[in-house]
Amino acid sequence: MTGPRPPPARARKDRLLTVHHLNELLLVCSLVLLIAVAAVRLSSRSGLPSLLIYLGIGIAIGQDGLGGIVFHNAELTQLLGYAALVVILAEGGLGTKWKEIKPALPQAAMLSTVGVAVSVGVTAAGAHYLAGLDWRQALLIGAVVSSTDAAAVFSVLRNVPLPSRLTGVLEAESGFNDAPVVILVVAFSTAGPVEHWYALLGKIALELAIGAAVGLAVGWLGAYGMRHVALPASGLYPIAVMAIAVSAYAAGALAHGSGFLAVYLAAVVLGNAKLPHAPATRGFAEGLGWIGQIGMFVLLGLLVTPHNLLDDIVPALVIGMILTLVARPLSVLVSLLPFRVPWREQTLLSWAGLRGAVPIVLATIPMVTDIPGSETVFNIVFVLVVVYTFVQGPTLPWLARRLRLGDGEEAADLGIESAPLERLRGHLLSTSIGPASRMHGVEVGELRMPAGAAVTLVVRDGSSFVPSPTTVLRRGDELLVVATDPVRDAAERRLQAVSQGGKLAGWLGTGGHLGHLGHRGHRGQDGQRGGRAAG
Numbered sequence: 001m002t003g004p005r006p007p008p009a010r011a012r013k014d015r016l017l018t019v020h021h022l023n024e025l026l027l028v029c030s031l032v033l034l035i036a037v038a039a040v041r042l043s044s045r046s047g048l049p050s051l052l053i054y055l056g057i058g059i060a061i062g063q064d065g066l067g068g069i070v071f072h073n074a075e076l077t078q079l080l081g082y083a084a085l086v087v088i089l090a091e092g093g094l095g096t097k098w099k100e101i102k103p104a105l106p107q108a109a110m111l112s113t114v115g116v117a118v119s120v121g122v123t124a125a126g127a128h129y130l131a132g133l134d135w136r137q138a139l140l141i142g143a144v145v146s147s148t149d150a151a152a153v154f155s156v157l158r159n160v161p162l163p164s165r166l167t168g169v170l171e172a173e174s175g176f177n178d179a180p181v182v183i184l185v186v187a188f189s190t191a192g193p194v195e196h197w198y199a200l201l202g203k204i205a206l207e208l209a210i211g212a213a214v215g216l217a218v219g220w221l222g223a224y225g226m227r228h229v230a231l232p233a234s235g236l237y238p239i240a241v242m243a244i245a246v247s248a249y250a251a252g253a254l255a256h257g258s259g260f261l262a263v264y265l266a267a268v269v270l271g272n273a274k275l276p277h278a279p280a281t282r283g284f285a286e287g288l289g290w291i292g293q294i295g296m297f298v299l300l301g302l303l304v305t306p307h308n309l310l311d312d313i314v315p316a317l318v319i320g321m322i323l324t325l326v327a328r329p330l331s332v333l334v335s336l337l338p339f340r341v342p343w344r345e346q347t348l349l350s351w352a353g354l355r356g357a358v359p360i361v362l363a364t365i366p367m368v369t370d371i372p373g374s375e376t377v378f379n380i381v382f383v384l385v386v387v388y389t390f391v392q393g394p395t396l397p398w399l400a401r402r403l404r405l406g407d408g409e410e411a412a413d414l415g416i417e418s419a420p421l422e423r424l425r426g427h428l429l430s431t432s433i434g435p436a437s438r439m440h441g442v443e444v445g446e447l448r449m450p451a452g453a454a455v456t457l458v459v460r461d462g463s464s465f466v467p468s469p470t471t472v473l474r475r476g477d478e479l480l481v482v483a484t485d486p487v488r489d490a491a492e493r494r495l496q497a498v499s500q501g502g503k504l505a506g507w508l509g510t511g512g513h514l515g516h517l518g519h520r521g522h523r524g525q526d527g528q529r530g531g532r533a534a535g
Contacts, residue, residue, distance in 0.1 A: 058301015091289030093267025108172030149356030210257025219269025238284030445469030
C-alpha cells in the first residue's frame with residue numbers, strides 16, 4: 001500500500017525560503033532595527049518608554065498598517081518572547097549590583113509572592129464585578145498583569161536617579177516575580193477546574209526553590225571556570241558568559257523549576273564575580289538585550305489586530321485603573337508592612353510597577369491552549385499595557401522629584417577591566433576616574449597598592465605617561481595597573497575603596513584596609529559600563 005505522492009519538486013521549492021526571500025527578509029529586519037535604534041534617542045529625550053515605539057513599529061507594518069503583513073501565530077510569538085525574556089533577564093542580572101539588591105531581597109521576595117497574590121485577587125475581583133468578565137478570564141488577566149516587566153523596569157531605571165535601596169527593590173522584584181506569575185497563568189490556562197490554592201502555593205514554592213538552587217549553582221560554577229580559564233580571544237568571554245546564563249534557564253526549566261529565576265540569579269552571580277573583560281561582556285549583553293526587546297515588541301505589535309481592540313478599550317481602562325490605583329498600592333502596602341518603609345517610598349514603588357512585554361507575552365499562553373475568551377484577554381492586556389505604560393513611564397521621574405527621592409551625584413563604583421596574562425601569572429587592570437570618583441586629587445603613592453601591584457601608565461587628555469609616586473590623579477584619567485595573580489583581587493578592592501572614600505579610605509571604614517588585602521572577601525559589582533579593554 002502506497003501513501004500519498006509527494007508534491008512535485010518545483011512545488012516543494014516554492015514553499016522554501018529562497019535567497020530572494022532571504023534578501024527581502026534581511027532588508028526588512030535591518031530597516032526595522034535601524035528605525036528602532038533611532039527611536040531610542042526620541043524616547044530618551046521625551047521620556048516615553050521605547051517599548052511603546054517598538055509596539056508601534058509592529059502595528060505599522062502589520063495587517064492594519066502600511067506593511068500589510070498578516071501574522072497570527074501566537075505560539076511562535078510565545079516561544080520567541082520567552083527566548084527574548086531570557087536574554088533580557090540575563091542582561092539585567094549582569095548589570096545588577098549585588099550590594100544594592102542584597103538589602104532589598106526580603107522586600108523583593110515579599111512583593112514577588114505576597115504582593116503578586118494580593119494583586120491577582122484584587123485585579124481579578126475588579127475585572128469580574130466591574131468589567132463583567134467571567135472568573136477564569138478575570139483570574140487570567142489578574143495573573144498576567146501582576147508581573148512587573150524586567151525590560152521596562154531596567155530601561156526606565158537607567159534614566160531615573162533613584163536611591164539605590166529603591167532601585168534594588170524594583171530590579172530584584174522584576175527579576176523574581178515572573179516565576180510565580182507564569183505558574184499561575186499556566187494553571188489558569190489549563191482546561192478543566194483550576195487547582196486548589198494550596199496546591200498552587202506548593203508548586204510555586206517548589207519551582208522557585210529549584211530555580212534559585214540551579215541559578216546560584218550554575219552562576220558560581222560558571223564564574224569559577226571563567227576566572228580560571230584564559231580564553232584565546234577576548235571576544236569569547238561575552239559569548240561564554242551569556243551561554244552560561246542561558247544554560248541556567250534551560251537547566252532550571254528541565255529540572256521543573258523556574259528557569260526565569262535561574263537565569264536572573266546566575267547572571268547576578270556572574271555580573272558580580274569580577275570576570276575578565278567584564279565591561280565588554282556587559283556591553284555585549286546590553287546589545288543582545290536591545291535586540292531581544294526590539295524583536296519581542298515588534299512581534300507583539302504584529303500579532304495584535306488594531307480594529308479588534310475597539311470593544312475592549314473600556315474594560316482595559318477600567319481594569320488598568322483598578323490595577324494601578326488599588327491593586328498595586330495595596331500589594332506594596334501589605335508586602336512591605338513588616339519593613340516599615342516610609343510612605344513616600346511606598347508611593348514611588350506603587351507607581352513604578354511598570355508593565356511591558358512580559359504581560360503581553362503571558363497573554364498568549366491562553367491563546368495557545370485555546371481557552372474560551374483568550375483573544376479578549378490578549379486585547380485587554382495589550383490596551384492596558386500600552387495606555388498605562390504611556391502614563392506611568394514619563395511621569396516616574398516627575399514623581400520621584402516631587403517625593404524628593406531623586407539621588408544626587410555620589411561616589412560610584414569604579415569600572416575596572418581585567419585582562420588575564422596567563423603565562424606571566426598576572427593581570428592588566430584598566431580603569432578610568434569618573435566625575436564622582438574621590439580618587440581625584442590623590443597621588444599615585446597615596447593609593448597604597450599592595451605589594452605586587454603598581455600603576456604603570458596614565459592616559460590624560462589623549463597622551464600617556466609613566467607616573468611617579470607624586471603624580472596627582474585627575475578626573476578623566478585612565479590608569480593601567482599591573483598586578484600579580486595572588487594580589488589581583490586585593491588591588492581591585494583597594495582601587496574601589498579609594499574611589500569611594502578617598503586617600504583615607506582604609507581608616508574611614510570605606511573598605512580595602514591593607515591588613516586584610518590577602519583575604520578574599522565580598523566581591524561587589526565590577527563597576528559601570530565604560531571601562532576600556534586593557535589589551
